[in-house]
Amino acid sequence: MISRRNSLKLSLGIAGAALAPAALTSRAFARTAAPAATGKFTLPPLGYAYEALEPHIDAMTMNLHHTKHHQAYITSLNGFTDRWAELDPKNTVEIMSKPSMIPEAIRSPVRNNLGGHFNHSFLWDLMTPGGAREPDGGLKAAIDSTFTSATEMMTRVNTAAAGRFGSGWAWLVVNKDKRLDIVTTPNQDTPLETGAMPIIGVDVWEHAYYLKYQNRRPDYLKSWWNTVNWTKAAGHFDKAMG
Ligand code: MN
Numbered sequence: 001m002i003s004r005r006n007s008l009k010l011s012l013g014i015a016g017a018a019l020a021p022a023a024l025t026s027r028a029f030a031r032t033a034a035p036a037a038t039g040k041f042t043l044p045p046l047g048y049a050y051e052a053l054e055p056h057i058d059a060m061t062m063n064l065h066h067t068k069h070h071q072a073y074i075t076s077l078n079g080f081t082d083r084w085a086e087l088d089p090k091n092t093v094e095i096m097s098k099p100s101m102i103p104e105a106i107r108s109p110v111r112n113n114l115g116g117h118f119n120h121s122f123l124w125d126l127m128t129p130g131g132a133r134e135p136d137g138g139l140k141a142a143i144d145s146t147f148t149s150a151t152e153m154m155t156r157v158n159t160a161a162a163g164r165f166g167s168g169w170a171w172l173v174v175n176k177d178k179r180l181d182i183v184t185t186p187n188q189d190t191p192l193e194t195g196a197m198p199i200i201g202v203d204v205w206e207h208a209y210y211l212k213y214q215n216r217r218p219d220y221l222k223s224w225w226n227t228v229n230w231t232k233a234a235g236h237f238d239k240a241m242g
Contacts, residue, residue, distance in 0.1 A: 039078030041089055043071050044121050052129045056223045058212045066124070069207055073116035073188075080106050080113075092118050097192040115188035119169060122201055131231030139199070139230075139237040146180040153182070158221040160184050161204050172200040172233075174240035197240035200233050 046066050051059035081087050084103055086095070087110060095101060096118050099111045135143055135150050147153035153172065161170030164184040175181045176195030183191055191198050202224055209220035 039074070040081045040087070041074045041077045041117065043067075043074050044124065046124050048129050053127060053227045056226045057127075057209075061207075061209065061211045064211075065120075065203075065207060070116070070120040070124075073113040073120070076109060076113040077117060080110055084110070087114075093192060096190045097195075099193060112188050115190050118190055118192075119188055119201065119203065122198060123203055126200065126229060126232050127227040128229045128232060131229035132234065133230060135230050135233065137234060138241065139234045142180050142237070153180075154225055156182050157200070157202070158218065161202055161221050162218050164204050167205040170202050170204060171196075171198050173198050174237065178241060197236065199236045199240065200228060 043066070046062070049059075050062040050066070053062060077087065083106055086101070092114060095110075096115055099107065102110045134140075140150070143150050143153050147156060157170050157172060160182050161184065164170060164186070166186065168184055168186040168189070170184045171182065171191050173181050173183055173191045173196035175183075180199070181196065183194070183196065185191060191201075202221065204217060204221075209217065209224075213220040213223075
């Protein structure tokens with residue numbers, strides 16, 4: 001007879017022999033990651049290291065923002081895909097341009113989470129290290145003619161962003177009249193529903209800056225501009241004007 005205690009030891013021994021500690025770890029990780037990988041929506045890779053934007057944005061903030069906050073929007077979206085067939089990554093821009101098309105029973109959570117997915121995907125790409133360090137070409141000409149200078153434009157975006165009550169975003173957009181404009185959106189709303197195309201967007205939810213800047217949103221905003229990849233911004237501008 002094998003006592004219960006010995007039986008437990010035996011089974012643990014077999015498991016231990018079959019799996020090296022590293023394998024156990026990677027197995028546990030794969031198990032945690034599996035649900036996200038099976039849904040229609042998946043977390044897009046950042047494309048660069050979490051520490052790549054330091055000292056302006058710290059690695060811990062980037063890691064949490066990407067793997068926890070953005071992942072939460074993805075996970076939530078995958079909980080709604082079987083309730084509305086149109087809810088698909090390829091329809092993201094179309095849906096966020098007209099949120100009234102979302103079935104009323106799921107409109108609020110789908111709007112919030114799909115907006116969160118769109119906004120954060122846009123942000124990660126915009127902050128890609130490298131690229132032009134200041135506006136150039138058609139975007140520079142439009143900024144200068146609309147705001148007098150890039151410095152003035154940034155000041156106005158920062159003022160709008162600092163004044164956004166609670167959580168939201170501040171944007172430089174090309175509006176429906178094909179003119180540059182500065183707008184803010186609450187929560188995870190996007191500029192798309194007004195017919196505008198985002199050129200630059202900054203997240204002013206506290207989760208975007210609180211670890212490093214605490215309550216000092218203006219300090220975060222001032223530093224954040226150092227992360228903007230102006231080649232990406234110019235690409236958005238050319239597409240919006242095209
Ligand atoms: Mn965010």
